[in-house]
Amino acid sequence: xxxxxxxxxxxxxxxxxxxxxxxxxxxxxxxxxxxxxxxxxxxxxxxxxxxxxxxxxxxxxxxxxxxxxxxxxxxxxxxxxxxxxxxxxxxxxxxxxxxxxxxxxxxxxxxxxxxxxxxxxxxxxxxxxxxxxxxxxxxxxxxxxxxxxxxxxxxxxxxxxxxxxxxxxxxxxxxxxxxxxxxxxxxxxxxxxxxxxxxxxxxxxxxxxxxxxxxxxxxxxxxxxxxxxxxxxxxxxxxxxxxxxxxxxxxxxxxxxxxxxxxxxxxxxxxxxxxxxxxxxxxxxxxxxxxxxxxxxxxxxxxxxxxxxxxxxxxxxxxxxxxxxxxxxxxxxxxxxxx
Amino acid sequence: xxxxxxxxxxxxxxxxxxxxxxxxxxxxxxxxxxxxxxxxxxxxxxxxxxxxxxxxxxxxxxxxxxxxxxxxxxxxxxxxxxxxxxxxxxxxxxxxxxxxxxxxxxxxxxxxxxxxxxxxxxxxxxxxxxxxxxxxxxxxxxxxxxxxxxxxxxxxxxxxxxxxxxxxxxxxxxxxxxxxxxxxxxxxxxxxxxxxxxxxxxxxxxxxxxxxxxxxxxxxxxxxxxxxxxxxxxxxxxxxxxxxxxxxxxxxxxxxxxxxxxxxxxxxxxxxxxxxxxxxxxxxxxxx
Numbered sequence: 121x122x123x124x125x126x127x128x129x130x131x132x133x134x135x136x137x138x139x140x141x142x143x144x145x146x147x148x149x150x151x152x153x154x155x156x157x158x159x160x161x162x163x164x165x166x167x168x169x170x171x172x173x174x175x176x177x178x179x180x181x182x183x184x185x186x187x188x189x190x191x192x193x194x195x196x197x198x199x200x201x202x203x204x205x206x207x208x209x210x211x212x213x214x215x216x217x218x219x220x221x222x223x224x225x226x227x228x229x230x231x232x233x234x235x236x237x238x239x240x241x242x243x244x245x246x247x248x249x250x251x252x253x254x255x256x257x258x259x260x261x262x263x264x265x266x267x268x269x270x271x272x273x274x275x276x277x278x279x280x281x282x283x284x285x286x287x288x289x290x291x292x293x294x295x296x297x298x299x300x301x302x303x304x305x306x307x308x309x310x311x312x313x314x315x316x317x318x319x320x321x322x323x324x325x326x327x328x329x330x331x332x333x334x335x336x337x338x339x340x341x342x343x344x345x346x347x348x349x350x351x352x353x354x355x356x357x358x359x360x361x362x363x364x365x366x367x368x369x370x371x372x373x374x375x376x377x378x379x380x381x382x383x384x385x386x387x388x389x390x391x392x393x394x395x396x397x398x399x400x401x402x403x404x405x406x407x408x409x410x411x412x413x414x415x416x417x418x419x420x421x422x423x424x425x426x427x428x429x430x431x432x433x434x435x436x437x438x439x440x441x442x443x444x445x446x447x448x449x450x451x452x453x454x455x456x457x458x459x
Numbered sequence: 460x461x462x463x464x465x466x467x468x469x470x471x472x473x474x475x476x477x478x479x480x481x482x483x484x485x486x487x488x489x490x491x492x493x494x495x496x497x498x499x500x501x502x503x504x505x506x507x508x509x510x511x512x513x514x515x516x517x518x519x520x521x522x523x524x525x526x527x528x529x530x531x532x533x534x535x536x537x538x539x540x541x542x543x544x545x546x547x548x549x550x551x552x553x554x555x556x557x558x559x560x561x562x563x564x565x566x567x568x569x570x571x572x573x574x575x576x577x578x579x580x581x582x583x584x585x586x587x588x589x590x591x592x593x594x595x596x597x598x599x600x601x602x603x604x605x606x607x608x609x610x611x612x613x614x615x616x617x618x619x620x621x622x623x624x625x626x627x628x629x630x631x632x633x634x635x636x637x638x639x640x641x642x643x644x645x646x647x648x649x650x651x652x653x654x655x656x657x658x659x660x661x662x663x664x665x666x667x668x669x670x671x672x673x674x675x676x677x678x679x680x681x682x683x684x685x686x687x688x689x690x691x692x693x694x695x696x697x698x699x700x701x702x703x704x705x706x707x708x709x710x711x712x713x714x715x716x717x718x719x720x721x722x723x724x725x726x727x728x729x730x731x732x733x734x735x736x737x738x739x740x741x742x743x744x745x746x747x
Binding site: 252 | 495543546547550551552553554555556557558560561562563564565567568569571572576679683686687690694719721722724725728729731732735736739740741
């Protein structure tokens with residue numbers, strides 16, 4: 121069994137193009153005319169794969185765990201919705217402004233935290249506080265934001281307003297966003313920038329002693345991650361046409377992003393996506409079939425799985441593949457050595 | 460001095476006292492193990508349900524149920540520590556967080572399956588009434604909660620400073636390796652600390668029950684405030700937890716009195732971020 125697994129892993133790794141096949145297949149799935157609900161599950165899975173990939177740029181690569189990533193998501197969603205609602209500004213521009221806001225916000229958060237050496241749990245709680253502050257402010261300013269009940273996006277159904285009558289265009293938009301983020305993440309992992317980030321994660325003091333400006337790279341990773349997350353929020357506002365502070369700023373979302381990424385494994389580019397593909401279809405499937413009968417049971421099992429994965433699988437599920445690759449590299453170097 | 464302002468200060472003090480009971484427990488764990496118990500609020504929720512059923516089925520007044528609930532949560536703490544917490548102590552932060560998120564799911568959904576997601580509360584005589592002194596009113600339930608919080612904080616302090624096991628705990632939190640070299644069984648002390656911290660939470664659960672509704676997700680809101688308080692005061696610091704609780708309680712109460720209650724907690728969190736700017740490890744925290 122283990123040799124079979126190792127063989128598959130080896131095969132996949134040696135024929136790198138094989139990894140692209142699933143992605144290409146995903147591009148053709150809408151041709152199958154699947155039911156709307158199934159398309160929705162795909163969209164949700166891509167959205168989370170995208171958000172988790174973005175989250176891992178800061179929290180997986182540099183090890184600075186953020187539990188407040190929903191604040192960037194919410195800024196994207198609310199900026200778009202409010203600008204369209206009050207000024208009739210197309211979400212394509214409104215969304216861009218939202219991303220700019222997120223970047224500014226991420227810069228402030230990153231500068232405040234990293235410049236003053238807020239790290240570890242202190243950073244985690246600072247991000248948590250930021251997301252909570254925004255959620256509470258948006259709930260309290262109800263004359264503008266609609267308070268706890270949220271605000272609706274006026275529906276025009278025009279592509280000029282980032283709105284479509286069917287789910288298929290949304291499917292392709294989020295699929296392409298995710299694939300883009302995935303390749304960006306892979307590129308970063310193999311670049312000098314990525315090595316700097318890993319150095320920060322492994323030993324920040326040593327990285328600094330090597331002359332790496334750790335503050336600068338951490339801030340940069342956070343900004344990148346925030347910009348991507350924020351575009352996810354813009355997508356949310358256009359896909360659901362409805363935003364509430366709890367849905368976009370809430371802790372549930374932040375926790376879901378981090379737990380999904382960590383189940384998949386946040387230290388490698390494809391890990392977070394793997395997590396989303398493993399979890400979201402199953403969760404949605406259970407919700408659609410037996411969700412009403414055994415209230416709470418699926419999430420209880422999921423919780424137990426999270427504990428077991430955290431405990432026994434370093435690097436999440438993708439850690440298994442990573443270790444397979446490491447074994448292969450070692451064997452290959454042995455071969456080269458013996459020749 | 461304005462009567463309103465005095466009322467606000469007293470309310471803030473009482474709220475701070477309520478927060479203190481949870482914050483002290485999390486800080487005790489952090490001090491000894493350098494790990495944040497992200498699922499502390501969930502332990503509080505379990506404790507509240509235990510007290511709730513003791514009252515509903517056996518008619519035990521929650522204030523008298525304190526020893527029973529504390530003992531139950533002490534046992535829960537020991538089991539939890541041995542089964543889940545101890546193996547993760549040396550893991551990186553991200554894996555710890557995954558395990559704790561899993562733990563939160565397990566607790567919340569077990570409570571939902573066992574006791575339904577409904578909001579439940581009990582009616583304890585006196586606890587909803589207030590004492591009037593001049594024109595200031597002091598709610599009895601909150602006053603009792605604060606008094607019990609202060610007494611347990613004092614007892615904890617006494618325990619840590621004056622008993623052998625307490626001194627072992629302090630020694631372990633200052634330097635686990637040195638403590639171990641001096642013959643202290645660090646693993647046992649850690650288990651005991653976890654149990655003790657959850658027992659403190661059990662006390663909090665009993666005094667909260669007459670004041671709040673109990674439902675499976677009640678832990679989350681207390682968790683967040685408690686995290687902010689202990690980070691504000693400095694992770695692991697005993698005095699820090701007390702100072703942090705009072706600051707957050709005061710800000711919340713004064714902002715809701717003078718301005719708007721819906722942003723009171725937000726203002727407290729903004730102050731927290733500002734304090735982190737000047738003290739990146741909290742008010743009483745030490746650089747690691």
